[in-house]
Each structure stands twice: as C-alpha cells, then as structure tokens.
Amino acid sequence: MILLGLPILGQAQFSNKQERIKEIVQLINQKDAAGLSNLMNENSRLGDFPYPGNNVRFLDAVLFQYPTISEYKIQSENLIGNQNDSIVLSAKYSNGKTTYPSIVFDKNGKIIQLNIIKQPENWDAEKAYQSVWERSKIESTNAISMIRLNGLIYLSAILNGINGYFMLDSGAPFIILNKRFADSSGTTAIKMELRGVGGKSPQPIKSVKNQLIIGNLHLDNLDLPAMNMESNSTWEDSTFFGLIGQAFLNNYASEFDFKNNKLVLHSLEAYSNYHEKKMKDSISFKMVRHIPIIRTIINNQSFNFGLDCGANANVVNNSFVDNIGAQFEFDNKDVAINEVAQTQQKNQTGYIKKMQIGNKILLPQYSVVSDASLGYGLNSKNNEVSGLLGIPFLEQFHFIINYKSKNIQILK
Numbered sequence: 001m002i003l004l005g006l007p008i009l010g011q012a013q014f015s016n017k018q019e020r021i022k023e024i025v026q027l028i029n030q031k032d033a034a035g036l037s038n039l040m041n042e043n044s045r046l047g048d049f050p051y052p053g054n055n056v057r058f059l060d061a062v063l064f065q066y067p068t069i070s071e072y073k074i075q076s077e078n079l080i081g082n083q084n085d086s087i088v089l090s091a092k093y094s095n096g097k098t099t100y101p102s103i104v105f106d107k108n109g110k111i112i113q114l115n116i117i118k119q120p121e122n123w124d125a126e127k128a129y130q131s132v133w134e135r136s137k138i139e140s141t142n143a144i145s146m147i148r149l150n151g152l153i154y155l156s157a158i159l160n161g162i163n164g165y166f167m168l169d170s171g172a173p174f175i176i177l178n179k180r181f182a183d184s185s186g187t188t189a190i191k192m193e194l195r196g197v198g199g200k201s202p203q204p205i206k207s208v209k210n211q212l213i214i215g216n217l218h219l220d221n222l223d224l225p226a227m228n229m230e231s232n233s234t235w236e237d238s239t240f241f242g243l244i245g246q247a248f249l250n251n252y253a254s255e256f257d258f259k260n261n262k263l264v265l266h267s268l269e270a271y272s273n274y275h276e277k278k279m280k281d282s283i284s285f286k287m288v289r290h291i292p293i294i295r296t297i298i299n300n301q302s303f304n305f306g307l308d309c310g311a312n313a314n315v316v317n318n319s320f321v322d323n324i325g326a327q328f329e330f331d332n333k334d335v336a337i338n339e340v341a342q343t344q345q346k347n348q349t350g351y352i353k354k355m356q357i358g359n360k361i362l363l364p365q366y367s368v369v370s371d372a373s374l375g376y377g378l379n380s381k382n383n384e385v386s387g388l389l390g391i392p393f394l395e396q397f398h399f400i401i402n403y404k405s406k407n408i409q410i411l412k
Contacts, residue, residue, distance in 0.1 A: 020109055021074070021087065028116070029068045033059035041110040047117040062117055064179075065205045067093040075100060083107055123206055125174045125225050129247050132222045140270035142252075144215040146261040151312030151391050155244060155263070158213040164239035166214075168263070169310025171388070172245030173290040175212075177226035181241055182207035214244070215265070243310070246290040246403070253402045256309075258395040268404060281410040283358055292401070292408075293385060297356040299327040303386040307401075311390025314367040316352070320386040321369055327353050328367075360410075366392050 020039075027036040033056045044052065046062060072091040080086050088102045104113035146168070147154040153168040159181060166175070182205060204227040212219045229242060252265040285292040291306040301323060305314075321328055330350040352365040367387070398411040 016109075017085075017087075020105075021072075021089070021103070024103065024111070025069050025072060025091075028063060028066060031060070031063040031066075033057075033063055036063070036114075039111050040114070041106055041112040044110070044112045044114065046114050049117075065182075066116060067095045067097070070094050080104065084112060086113075123223075125206075125223075126247050128223045129174055130251075132219050133251060136217065136219055138251075138267050139216050140267050142215040142217055142265040144263045144265070146256075146258075146263050148258075148261060153263075153309060153391070155214060157241060158211075159241050160211050164241045166241045166244040167310065169243045169308070170246045170249060171291065171306075171308035171310040172243040174245045174247035175224050176204070176243045176245060177207050177210075177224050178229045178240055178242040179205070179226045180229075182226035214248075217265075249401070250290075250403045253400050255398075255400045256394065257398050259398060266400070268402075271402075279409050280412045281358060281360060283408040283410065285406050285408065287403070287406060288385070292403070292406070294357060294389070294408075298352060298354065299323070299325045304384060305387050305389045306385055307394070308388045308390050309394055311388050312392075313349075314352070314365050314387065314389050314393055316367045316369050316387040317385075318369050318371040324352065327355075329353055330369075362393075363396065365389075 024036065024039065027039075037056050037059055042052075046059070049058075052058075069091045070093060072089045075088040075090040077085065077087050083106065085105045085107075086102060087105070088100050090098065091101055092098045102113070102115040103111060104115075106112050144155055147156065147165070154165045155168055157164060157166050159177075160183075162181075204225040206223055207226040208223045210219075210222045210224055212222055226242070229240070249265070251268065253268060253271040255262075255264040255266060257264065283294055285294045285307070287293070288306070291308065293304050293306050296303050296305055303320065303324070316324070316328070328350055330348055333349045348369045350367060350369065352367055355362045355365055400409045400411065402408075
C-alpha cells in the first residue's frame with residue numbers, strides 16, 4: 001500500500017534534528033534562558049507549568065536549578081497528530097541521576113513543549129531539619145558569639161567548607177539559604193510560601209546535602225530552602241549565607257546575653273533551673289506558627305505582639321495606632337523596612353511611651369508604623385496581633401527563651 005502526502009512515523013518534520021537537540025542541551029548547560037527562548041514557539045509550554053515556556057525570566061529561574069547534562073542519547077521519537085515531533089532523551093546529569101526529558105517540536109523545528117521539569121514537590125523543611133538535627137551529636141551547651149551590626153544579630157558559620165555569616169532571624173521559620181550558595185547541580189523546585197513583613201517572599205528551591213557548622217553543632221546532609229536575597233551591604237556578597245530561623249532555636253533553651261554578645265544554646269535534656277536563683281521575672285507566651293506572642297498593656301488596653309530577633313525596629317500595625325492613643329508619639333520621620341527580598345518605603349516612626357509586660361513598666365519603645373502585612377497569619381482577626389517587638393525591645397534584657405515550655409526567663 002502506498003499513501004501519498006502523509007508524513008512517515010518517526011521522521012522529524014525539520015532538518016538538522018540532531019544539531020537542534022545538541023544546541024538545546026548546550027543552552028540548558030550554559031543556563032542561557034534568552035538563547036533557549038529564541039528556539040521556542042510563542043505558545044510553548046515548560047513541563048506542566050501553565051506559564052509560557054518562552055518567558056525568559058521564568059526560564060532563567062528554571063535553568064538555575066537544573067543540573068548540567070553530562071551525556072545524552074535519543075531514547076524514542078514519535079509524531080503527535082501528524083504535525084509535531086516528540087523526542088525523548090535519556091540524559092545523565094552531573095549529579096549522577098538519569099532521567100528522560102522530552103522535547104516536542106512543531107513542523108518548523110520550534111519547541112512547543114519542553115518537559116525538563118515538573119510542578120514543585122511538597123516538602124517540609126522543618127521536618128527535614130529536625131531529622132538531621134536528631135542524628136547529630138548535641139553538646140549540653142553551645143556558646144556562640146553574636147556579631148551586632150546595624151541593629152541585627154549575625155552568627156559566624158561554615159557552610160560546605162566556606163567561612164561566612166548568617167543573620168539570626170526568629171521571624172523566619174527555619175534556616176534559609178541565600179540562593180547564591182545553592183549548588184545548582186543539587187536543587188529541586190518546591191512548593192513553599194514564605195512571608196515576612198510586607199508579604200510574600202520569592203519562591204524558594206531546595207538545596208540538598210549541605211554541611212553546616214555553627215559553634216559546636218555539626219549538621220551533615222542537610223537539605224535547606226534557598227531563595228534570592230537582596231545584596232547585604234554589611235558583608236561582602238561572598239560571605240552572607242542567609243537566615244538562621246526559629247527551627248534552629250526550637251530544640252534549645254536559648255540564652256540571649258546582649259551585654260556580652262553571647263548566644264548560649266542549652267540542650268533541653270541538660271538544661272535545669274540552674275538560672276532559677278538568677279531569675280528576675282518570667283513571661284509566658286503562645287505560639288502562632290513559629291512566632292511567640294506576648295501580651296502587653298498600653299493605654300490600659302491589652303495588645304498582642306510577636307517577638308522577632310530579626311527586626312532591628314519594633315513594628316506597630318497602623319490599624320492599632322489609634323487604639324494606643326496618647327501613648328504613641330510620632331517623631332515625624334520616615335524610614336524604610338528592609339526585608340530580605342524587598343523594601344517597604346515611607347513608614348512613619350515614633351515611640352510607644354509606656355508599655356507594661358507583666359509587672360514590668362518598660363522604657364519608651366522606638367517603633368515603626370506600617371500598614372504592611374506581618375505575614376504568617378499574624379494579622380488575622382483570630383490572632384489580633386498588633387505588631388512585632390524586635391531587637392530594641394529584646395536587648396533590654398538578659399533572658400532565656402524556651403519554645404517547648406512557651407516561657408521566657410528574665411535574668412537579673
């Protein structure tokens with residue numbers, strides 16, 4: 001039987017098929033999003049994502065986390081609808097894995113489907129950290145020097161053999177890497193939403209098999225979320241590793257000694273009430289996600305504030321300022337709230353003149369007034385959180401915070 005005018009199954013609809021695939025692999029390995037975009041049809045798709053595949057910005061983010069293809073061969077080839085040519089590759093990557101990406105071409109040789117990634121995986125960073133921590137050798141105490149710069153706390157660390165610094169930020173739920181330090185040969189896309197003051201942060205990826213040393217704590221084969229972070233002017237970009245979040249403190253009774261610039265992590269097993277004789281006061285708190293919430297009295301009214309050692313100013317939500325009334329005094333200055341991923345401009349500043357926690361009357365609290373979201377559901381009606389108490393509040397005390405018992409011991 002002879003059929004005229006029909007394409008032959010398995011034959012490409014354009015010439016130089018081998019050269020085109022070679023070019024695509026080279027562009028993927030070179031992380032050349034613009035070059036790859038030029039080979040794509042205007043209606044192309046990338047994996048099972050609903051975005052245009054030739055979106056250069058999206059392609060760039062995908063290629064960053066995509067490992068280098070060290071060798072490949074054509075596994076199979078089929079025609080789709082007598083028009084489009086689907087080619088499946090057997091590809092071996094620099095991380096040792098072998099997978100089978102596929103490319104669908106139109107009759108002109110343009111890419112209409114590039115199946116090199118799937119939708120992000122669900123992943124619990126806190127459970128992953130806890131699993132590694134539990135397998136590690138835990139000393140009874142871990143005394144770490146706090147480096148105080150620009151009103152924030154930094155801790156020296158060794159990440160994958162490199163010396164550098166993390167910012168201590170209990171407002172972050174766990175350790176988050178600066179994406180610069182995520183080895184692209186060992187990253188995957190993940191479903192995770194990170195929020196801070198001002199709203200949602202950039203979409204993170206998972207960086208795998210990291211080694212982290214902080215003080216006497218050694219963590220091996222540690223998978224961590226990583227995301228783009230603004231350039232940190234305090235350190236050279238080459239040394240700012242990212243954020244140390246609440247999960248790092250959660251397993252300890254964490255002693256903050258601002259006078260001597262020491263963070264002392266007491267293991268819960270070894271920790272006893274040896275500070276009891278030194279204890280001056282005690283404050284209980286409740287947890288909303290990873291944020292401790294304490295009750296304060298201002299202007300004879302009760303207000304809930306979250307504690308955040310990653311904030312170099314106290315933050316009061318604009319909607320509560322009227323309730324604070326005469327106890328809040330504006331100083332007619334504007335400042336920017338700097339988040340890792342963004343900056344909130346033109347926020348007014350002032351002082352909470354009188355705040356009471358338990359039986360203690362505090363000094364005036366320098367605060368920034370912002371209408372930005374506090375993140376993590378802290379603004380919801382159920383929580384009614386009025387703001388955050390940061391370093392200006394915390395550095396007034398020598399204290400121990402125990403997340404398990406939901407208690408803060410104020411030391412003499």
